[in-house]
Amino acid sequence: MSEVETNTARTEPIPPPKRRPVWVRFAKAFMEMGWGVKLATIWLILICFGAIFADFLPLKDPNYQGFIYGLAQTNENPSGTYLFGTDDLSRDIFARIIYGARVSLVVALSAVSFGLIIGGFFGSLVGFVRGRVDTVVMAGVDVILAFPGLVLLLALVTFLQTRNLLVISFVIGLLSIPPYTRVARANALSISRREFVTAAEAIGTKRFVILWREIIPNVLPSLFAYAMVAAAFIIVLEGSLAFLGLSVQPPTPTWGAMINQARKDIRLVLHPVLFPSAAMVFTVLSLNTVGDWLRARSSVRGSAL
Amino acid sequence: MPQIVLSRVARLLATLFAVSFITFFMTSLLPGDVVDVILPPTAPRDPETVAAIRAELRLDDPMLVRYFGWLGDALQGDFGRSFVSQRPVLDEITARLPITIQLTFVAILFSLIAAVPAGVICAYRQGTWIDKSISGVVQVLLSIPAFVAGIFLIWFFGVKTNLLPATGWVRISESPWGNFKTVLLPASSLAFVQLAIFARLIRADMITTLQENYVLSARAKGLSDRYILLRHALRPSSLSLITVLGLNIGSLLGGTVVIEQLFALPGLGRRLLEGIFNRDLLVVQGIVLFVASAYVIINTLVDLVYVVVDPRIRRKGG
Amino acid sequence: MRVARKKTRGAVALLAASALVIAACGGDDSDSGPATTAAPQTSTTLDQQNTEIEENVDERVYGGQVIIGLEAESNGFRPWDDSCSTNCYNMSAAVFDKLLEYSASGEYVPWLATGYEPNETLDEWTVTLREGVTFHNGKAFNADIIVDMLPLQREGAGGSASITGSGLLDIEKVDEFTVKYILGRGNVSFPSFLERYGLGMVFDPEAAAADPVGFDSAPVGTGPFTLVKRDIDAETVLERNPNYWGTDSQGNQLPYLDRLVFRPIPDEGTRLDSVVSGTVDAMITLRQGTIRDARAASGIKLIEFQGNNTGGGMFNTASPPFDDVRVRRALVHANNQPAVIEALGGTGISASATQWYSPDSPWYSQKVADAWPKFDLAIATELLTEYVNDPARSDGLAVGSPIETTLSCPPDPTLIAAMQVVQQTWEATGLVKTELTSFDQATHINMALGDQHHAHCWRWADEGDNQSGLATFLAPPELSVLNFPNWSSELASASFALVQQAGSVLDFDTRYAAYEQIMLNIATEVPIWYSGHTAIAVAVVEELDGLVNWTTPDSSLGSGIRGGEVRWIGVWRTGS
Numbered sequence A: 001m002s003e004v005e006t007n008t009a010r011t012e013p014i015p016p017p018k019r020r021p022v023w024v025r026f027a028k029a030f031m032e033m034g035w036g037v038k039l040a041t042i043w044l045i046l047i048c049f050g051a052i053f054a055d056f057l058p059l060k061d062p063n064y065q066g067f068i069y070g071l072a073q074t075n076e077n078p079s080g081t082y083l084f085g086t087d088d089l090s091r092d093i094f095a096r097i098i099y100g101a102r103v104s105l106v107v108a109l110s111a112v113s114f115g116l117i118i119g120g121f122f123g124s125l126v127g128f129v130r131g132r133v134d135t136v137v138m139a140g141v142d143v144i145l146a147f148p149g150l151v152l153l154l155a156l157v158t159f160l161q162t163r164n165l166l167v168i169s170f171v172i173g174l175l176s177i178p179p180y181t182r183v184a185r186a187n188a189l190s191i192s193r194r195e196f197v198t199a200a201e202a203i204g205t206k207r208f209v210i211l212w213r214e215i216i217p218n219v220l221p222s223l224f225a226y227a228m229v230a231a232a233f234i235i236v237l238e239g240s241l242a243f244l245g246l247s248v249q250p251p252t253p254t255w256g257a258m259i260n261q262a263r264k265d266i267r268l269v270l271h272p273v274l275f276p277s278a279a280m281v282f283t284v285l286s287l288n289t290v291g292d293w294l295r296a297r298s299s300v301r302g303s304a305l
Numbered sequence B: 001m002p003q004i005v006l007s008r009v010a011r012l013l014a015t016l017f018a019v020s021f022i023t024f025f026m027t028s029l030l031p032g033d034v035v036d037v038i039l040p041p042t043a044p045r046d047p048e049t050v051a052a053i054r055a056e057l058r059l060d061d062p063m064l065v066r067y068f069g070w071l072g073d074a075l076q077g078d079f080g081r082s083f084v085s086q087r088p089v090l091d092e093i094t095a096r097l098p099i100t101i102q103l104t105f106v107a108i109l110f111s112l113i114a115a116v117p118a119g120v121i122c123a124y125r126q127g128t129w130i131d132k133s134i135s136g137v138v139q140v141l142l143s144i145p146a147f148v149a150g151i152f153l154i155w156f157f158g159v160k161t162n163l164l165p166a167t168g169w170v171r172i173s174e175s176p177w178g179n180f181k182t183v184l185l186p187a188s189s190l191a192f193v194q195l196a197i198f199a200r201l202i203r204a205d206m207i208t209t210l211q212e213n214y215v216l217s218a219r220a221k222g223l224s225d226r227y228i229l230l231r232h233a234l235r236p237s238s239l240s241l242i243t244v245l246g247l248n249i250g251s252l253l254g255g256t257v258v259i260e261q262l263f264a265l266p267g268l269g270r271r272l273l274e275g276i277f278n279r280d281l282l283v284v285q286g287i288v289l290f291v292a293s294a295y296v297i298i299n300t301l302v303d304l305v306y307v308v309v310d311p312r313i314r315r316k317g318g
Numbered sequence C: 001m002r003v004a005r006k007k008t009r010g011a012v013a014l015l016a017a018s019a020l021v022i023a024a025c026g027g028d029d030s031d032s033g034p035a036t037t038a039a040p041q042t043s044t045t046l047d048q049q050n051t052e053i054e055e056n057v058d059e060r061v062y063g064g065q066v067i068i069g070l071e072a073e074s075n076g077f078r079p080w081d082d083s084c085s086t087n088c089y090n091m092s093a094a095v096f097d098k099l100l101e102y103s104a105s106g107e108y109v110p111w112l113a114t115g116y117e118p119n120e121t122l123d124e125w126t127v128t129l130r131e132g133v134t135f136h137n138g139k140a141f142n143a144d145i146i147v148d149m150l151p152l153q154r155e156g157a158g159g160s161a162s163i164t165g166s167g168l169l170d171i172e173k174v175d176e177f178t179v180k181y182i183l184g185r186g187n188v189s190f191p192s193f194l195e196r197y198g199l200g201m202v203f204d205p206e207a208a209a210a211d212p213v214g215f216d217s218a219p220v221g222t223g224p225f226t227l228v229k230r231d232i233d234a235e236t237v238l239e240r241n242p243n244y245w246g247t248d249s250q251g252n253q254l255p256y257l258d259r260l261v262f263r264p265i266p267d268e269g270t271r272l273d274s275v276v277s278g279t280v281d282a283m284i285t286l287r288q289g290t291i292r293d294a295r296a297a298s299g300i301k302l303i304e305f306q307g308n309n310t311g312g313g314m315f316n317t318a319s320p321p322f323d324d325v326r327v328r329r330a331l332v333h334a335n336n337q338p339a340v341i342e343a344l345g346g347t348g349i350s351a352s353a354t355q356w357y358s359p360d361s362p363w364y365s366q367k368v369a370d371a372w373p374k375f376d377l378a379i380a381t382e383l384l385t386e387y388v389n390d391p392a393r394s395d396g397l398a399v400g401s402p403i404e405t406t407l408s409c410p411p412d413p414t415l416i417a418a419m420q421v422v423q424q425t426w427e428a429t430g431l432v433k434t435e436l437t438s439f440d441q442a443t444h445i446n447m448a449l450g451d452q453h454h455a456h457c458w459r460w461a462d463e464g465d466n467q468s469g470l471a472t473f474l475a476p477p478e479l480s481v482l483n484f485p486n487w488s489s490e491l492a493s494a495s496f497a498l499v500q501q502a503g504s505v506l507d508f509d510t511r512y513a514a515y516e517q518i519m520l521n522i523a524t525e526v527p528i529w530y531s532g533h534t535a536i537a538v539a540v541v542e543e544l545d546g547l548v549n550w551t552t553p554d555s556s557l558g559s560g561i562r563g564g565e566v567r568w569i570g571v572w573r574t575g576s
Helices: A022-032 A035-056 A093-129 A131-145 A149-160 A165-191 A195-202 A207-243 A255-263 A271-298 B002-029 B034-038 B047-056 B063-075 B089-124 B129-142 B146-160 B176-209 B213-220 B225-262 B268-278 B281-309 B311-316 C010-026 C086-095 C143-155 C157-166 C205-210 C268-276 C288-296 C325-334 C337-343 C366-371 C377-388 C413-427 C441-449 C467-474 C490-502 C508-525
Strands: C065-070 C100-102 C108-110 C113-118 C124-129 C168-175 C178-183 C225-231 C235-240 C259-264 C282-285 C300-315 C403-408 C432-437 C455-457 C528-541
Touching (some): A035 A093, A035 A271, A093 A165, A093 A207, A093 A255, A093 A271, A131 A165, A131 B002, A149 A165, A149 A207, A149 B002, A149 B281, A165 A207, A207 A255, A207 A271, A207 B225, A255 B146, A255 C413, A271 B129, A271 B146, B002 B281, B034 B047, B089 B129, B089 B176, B089 B225, B089 B268, B089 B281, B129 B176, B146 B176, B146 B225, B213 B225, B225 B268, B225 B281, B268 C441, C065 C086, C086 C225, C086 C235, C086 C259, C086 C282, C108 C113, C143 C168, C143 C205, C157 C168, C268 C288, C268 C528, C282 C288, C288 C300, C288 C528, C300 C325, C325 C377, C325 C413, C337 C413, C337 C528, C366 C508, C377 C403, C403 C413, C413 C432, C441 C455, C467 C508, C490 C508
Parallel strands (some): C065 C259, C065 C282, C403 C432, C403 C455
Antiparallel strands (some): C100 C108, C113 C124, C124 C178, C168 C178, C225 C235, C235 C259, C282 C528, C300 C455
16 A cells, blocks of 8 residues: 555574474573563463363353253353353353354464465565566555455455355455565565575575575564464454454354343443453453564564554 | 656556456355345335346446446446435435544544654653553553443443443534534544554654654754654654554544444444445445545555655655 | 245235335344234234323323434335335324324224225225315325325335235225225235325325435325425434314314424434433334333333234244154244243343234234143153154154254344354254354345245234234245245145135134134144244333324224334423
């Protein structure tokens, strides 16, 4: 859209990664974090863990409505039995939040994978080779980005009619490609002007090899940082969709749908709105915080997307 | 410079063209017969009615003919009519537009009013506890989705304390004060995230400019801090602010869809949703095209402002 | 999806009959999905519970304005084309006069007509018209008007629906103030069509033909108010018609009020708060949750109405496993109706439903109520076990494996909640897998029309005796697209024969017996299920009077706020 990219790169050459075990590198990085970033990381790990292993955790059935048989109360306050209380159909809110994390995570993961793999690759490619391919691809990207994300998503989801997790993830994934492409391109553009790339070109290294060995590895860190922030954005986007009743079908719990379902009783009770909202805000906050930290580490200022 | 303006306008036209193309062909994603989909279930489906609609939508023409016919009409302000309300889509848009514009405008105003001082103070007192606590709050605000903020604003002001109307809309022509009361909560819900984005931007920008030579020399000249902050440091930041503002209009417009639904405001976003829920194809098509075009045009204008204001870009030649 | 479209497209025109589908659920978006019945009918008694309102009949006051909060903008003033909902009747009945009106005792009594008379076979209805009535534009009302309205009504969605539903073939002018409606078949409930929007509301056909679209913002009727401002989605303002022909039972000129202002206020809470705070003077709601809140509010008058209309759903009996009555009975036995009502927010407000008539309707039958399958998980499980272990089970799945169903409701938060309750009650048998889907209102209805539905949320019945609605509902699927569950069996055929008989006699007892037997047949084969009668309420500021005890020109007591339709002609404002 706008020509004024804020991605003026100040990238230092990244030293070749030392082959140490992942957990060691992770632990080292974790120790370097400030306490806010640490908390955010812990929260994200907890949410992921909960979402993945929800079936094995000692949770109540997230869809069980005891009130039908007189075994539970609707909109019950938090207690020892129901940690976060029950919702308008007497379901356990705590279990629904944990299971609800699944939808958010799957959608975010799908967006990140589509974005990183397709957007990241094409962005790096056109930023490196430039020329006509660049113009064409970026024109396409500009056109897609000309639509406000939620508006385009709404229109697509309506016209597609089917709304299961697969379709929602796929559509959101596709819509994620253009912004990643733009970020990757901006970074590739500046990296391709650096000495180690010009040097490689001078000694006659094949262009594909340069792209693979030099450009992409150096684009990735800032792209990861962007992915964190973008994932936060995607979670809000899916939440908005669910809030409008246009995401995954019930009874599958999703945070947005829980908030939407509970708001009709807001004159009576607050907690059925409060807990899923808090879960969403904490997750988005954590992603933003970790994203900022990653960005500072890769020392590239993110684009204004 | 004229050629820069020309090239920007040419690119604008190309983008608009592509946007209209996509908007038009999105409708062909719909499964089944378009006539079946757009006719309200209760409308008669005798051959004449169906034929009339097919003719109206040029359904029997080849795709490209259809597209250019539609585009030609759209350029003359004819987006077709709603098959539910029978009103022209353009009328539907213009009837709802003022509310969305006011909402967006007030949201931007609110966010700037809060973001500018916050960003300036943080930059000026960089690293102190003031900076840290304001930045912390800003980081949290950045992470609160508009609809979540809206629900809690409704709960606090509308239900708990009953200070403001929870939902609904009073037109400014009816009662300016009533209008202000109804716009306050929805605009605030939208403003939080924008506020955070702007405050972060201003802070980062000003930290950079405060280290520039001309600011340092102004300081050396003994000019007051306030004068330096406002005259020398804030002004360059306002350029990037305008850019981000232009880009964020997109997410703001998306946000108004959700917020208008939550606060029951009869704006464009709500009309879009109504169109979606009623399968009112031409209304959806018209609004999507309108919103996307507005967004593209706004950003081109932002670009042009940039070109006019900032000599460095003028020289670089876009 | 499951069954190919077998019904002709032409028949869909008839479908327009379900103009009320939209009326009941579209614009109004009330609790339980679309309604099915085509037309309002003959008698029922008025049910206005909690009507502890003492109206001061002697102190009628002229002047003043009333602001009315509606839940949605009404598609307004084109009686031959629009479908009309509660909102629409509130506005349109103030601008147009209806030929007949519905009385408290459940009869159709003269309004703009002065009388009506059927022939022996009930297929010719002679209607005499009021003399000396003029339209807002000064034009005289006479038989030609009625005749000239017909071509427009044939073309419009609302009118053509009523024409198909009533069996109307033609209208003949007998003399200057007499017309004869000629039907293709005997129809005892024809007068009900002269009381509804499609055929009953009198407009100036010349003005309508001249500018069919513009008529919405410049309607010409004979009614007590004229339109002065139509600002869509903001407000519609009506002013007193000083030349109105009507008087009240004491000979006072009608109407009493000077101005009516209608404002759409979609949010239920805001609309109620607006009445409590006095910003608006009246509001109408079809939501149980709002009625719950209104009961607790002080300083307002609340008039509640509980009619025949009921939420619920249907099984597509053409689609396995719903073609097997054991499965349908099992699922109804499994369904805990009070829990569904609770999910809808209607505990203590809506009564459980067992038939198309509320307990206050003269057509209500205790026998049917007793016969309707009760909530009983054991019986449900037993029936399902029998089905899934049947080697000849109709869905072709492996013996012993659970049945697979799809349940679909429109995307309204309360409906979504209710839908999840139904899903759980079915799945609690351990022998049902239910997938939930939800589509926008229009798609939802289209799916039912195209037989692409499986288990589907729907609304049943309306405020009359449901003769026409039942007739289209019970007609064999190949004849009527409105037989949404595609119910065809011996009992279905027998029911159709009964409803046809009932349509051609005037005797109450004969008709009652027929409807009772039909309802018993439905309770036996359960092609549909219920989730509580719909509650409707009107909340007004205390200064308003005359909502309940208005009278018709022949001094019959009117039907109050039946279906949430307030007759603003009879309302006055004290202390203004």
